[in-house]
Each structure stands twice: as C-alpha cells, then as structure tokens.
Amino acid sequence: MAIIRFTDRPLFRNPWADFERMRREFDALFQGLTGEYPRQVGGTVYPALNISEDADHLYVRAEIPGVKAADLDISVEGDTLTISGERATGPAEQRFSYHRREIECGRFSRAITLPTRVNPDQVGAGFVNGVLTIILPKAETAKPRKIEIKTQ
Amino acid sequence: MTEKEIQVREKQEVQQAGEPTKPERYFVPPVDIYETDEDVTVLADMPGVAKDGVEVRLEDDTLTIKGTKGGNGGEGERVLLREFESGHYLRRFTIAEIIDQAKIEATMVDGVLTLKLPKVEPAKPRKIVVQGG
Numbered sequence: 599m600a601i602i603r604f605t606d607r608p609l610f611r612n613p614w615a616d617f618e619r620m621r622r623e624f625d626a627l628f629q630g631l632t633g634e635y636p637r638q639v640g641g642t643v644y645p646a647l648n649i650s651e652d653a654d655h656l657y658v659r660a661e662i663p664g665v666k667a668a669d670l671d672i673s674v675e676g677d678t679l680t681i682s683g684e685r686a687t688g689p690a691e692q693r694f695s696y697h698r699r700e701i702e703c704g705r706f707s708r709a710i711t712l713p714t715r716v717n718p719d720q721v722g723a724g725f726v727n728g729v730l731t732i733i734l735p736k737a738e739t740a741k742p743r744k745i746e747i748k749t750q
Numbered sequence: 751m752t753e754k755e756i757q758v759r760e761k762q763e764v765q766q767a768g769e770p771t772k773p774e775r776y777f778v779p780p781v782d783i784y785e786t787d788e789d790v791t792v793l794a795d796m797p798g799v800a801k802d803g804v805e806v807r808l809e810d811d812t813l814t815i816k817g818t819k820g821g822n823g824g825e826g827e828r829v830l831l832r833e834f835e836s837g838h839y840l841r842r843f844t845i846a847e848i849i850d851q852a853k854i855e856a857t858m859v860d861g862v863l864t865l866k867l868p869k870v871e872p873a874k875p876r877k878i879v880v881q882g883g
Binding site: 643657698 | 780795824828829836862
C-alpha cells in the first residue's frame with residue numbers, strides 16, 4: 599500500500615481530473631488513427647529525423663536550431679545519407695553567471711540507409727528557421743511504374 | 751572525437767497552458783539564461799518559428815515566450831519514419847531583476863531566439879549634506 603502523508607493531499611481534489619486525463623489520452627490516441635502518424639520511439643542519434651515519401655521523392659526533415667547552414671554537411675553515397683555538423687558554443691563563459699543551461703552544443707553526425715535508391719545528382723536541401731529539409735528524387739528504377747493492361 | 755556530441759532530447763509538451771480550442775500542441779523550448787552586470791540574456795531553441803511568429807511579453811515580473819510555427823509541409827506524403835513531433839512553443843519565467851522594458855531586444859536566427867533584457871540602473875547612493883543654520 600502506498601503511504602500518502604496527509605499534507606501531501608491537495609485540499610480540494612478535482613474529482614474529474616482522472617477523467618480529463620483519460621479524455622486527453624484518448625484524444626491523442628484517435629489523433630494517431632486519423633492521419634497524424636504516431637511517433638516512433640527510438641531516435642537515439644541527433645538529429646531526430648522525419649522521413650516521408652511521395653511517388654517521385656523522398657523527404658527528410660530535421661530540427662537543427664542554432665546551426666549555420668555553412669556548418670551543415672550533407673552527403674549521399676549510394677543509398678546512405680549522412681548529415682553532420684556542429685553547433686558552436688555560445689560566447690565566452692567567464693563573464694557570465696548562468697542561471698539555466700539546457701541548450702546543448704557540440705558536434706553531431708548521423709547516417710541512415712534510405713529505403714529506396716535515389717538520384718544523388720539532384721538532391722536538394724533547404725534550411726529555414728532551423729529546420730532542415732532534404733528532398734531526394736528517387737532513382738528511375740525505384741519509381742512506381744504503371745502497367746498498362748492490354749486487352750485483345 | 752574530443753568534442754562533445756549532441757544527444758537527442760525528447761521534446762516536452764507544455765502541461766498547463768489552459769485548454770486549447772484547436773488541436774494544437776505546445777512544447778517547452780530548451781533555454782539558456784545568463785546574466786551579466788548590464789543585462790539578462792535568454793536563448794531559446796524554437797526551430798520552425800519564423801521571425802514574425804515570435805511573441806515576447808513581460809508583464810510585471812512574468813516573461814512569456816511564445817513561438818507560433820508555420821505549416822510543416824509534407825501534406826500528401828506517406829510517412830516512413832517519425833522521430834520528432836512539431837508544434838508551437840510556450841514558456842514562462844518569473845524574472846527577479848528589474849528590467850527596463852523599453853530597451854528589450856529580441857532577435858531570431860536559425861530557429862534560436864535571443865532575448866536581451868537590460869537591467870534598470872540601480873539608484874546611485876546620494877549623500878545628503880545637512881546644512882547648518
């Protein structure tokens with residue numbers, strides 16, 4: 599049995615709090631069913647990536663705030679995409695007294711295997727407001743091909 | 751590699767932001783706060799927020815930072831991997847120092863908000879000379 603000290607209890611406990619929490623969780627669950635894809639756990643290497651595709655392209659997106667576009671290095675080799683770079687540390691630290699330090703600085707590098715072959719010559723990348731978007735055109739062999747049915 | 755590597759950190763959702771009417775999500779931006787003799791500087795990571803989407807307010811001693819994100823892009827695409835979620839940003843602080851509201855500067859570069867809050871100069875001690883009659 600959990601022991602709860604008398605003083606730990608709030609004076610007026612909202613009897614609906616548990617129901618409200620349940621409703622929020624159900625909302626999140628159904629959001630996952632109707633289009634919004636649930637997040638997969640297990641992104642352990644920075645930066646976390648979102649990858650999607652349409653018929654002709656692969657799209658790779660990452661949130662990399664505080665990095666200059668010049669410090670980002672993107673390369674495609676075969677079907678491996680590598681994103682690396684460095685987030686510079688802030689100004690010299692001696693003169694300041696820090697109240698909070700939550701922003702991490704340092705190097706990062708991530709390589710992933712792409713699900714299809716891509717055309718490495720036409721890879722485009724944009725970096726706007728700290729969000730990196732890489733557009734990779736699929737190789738001709740990987741594009742879906744429509745097959746005509748001949749009727750005699 | 752001698753230098754530190756950045757680790758992935760899961761985005762934390764704002765717990766008490768009032769009940770939203772739209773199904774929007776608010777996340778807590780990670781911040782650095784440091785102080786010099788002249789000012790207090792706040793850095794906040796808000797990737798995806800444009801310059802126009804930032805709202806900074808200082809009421810009494812509560813500093814509110816809000817970042818509204820534009821569209822994600824990627825409509826009509828099939829998701830293959832999803833490791834992060836995106837949404838708006840919201841965070842509040844209580845500032846202990848007295849801030850000169852008129853001189854607050856905010857800049858937004860590469861998804862990082864830099865906020866300079868200049869302190870009000872303390873009143874200089876003044877010696878009062880008592881005049882003899």
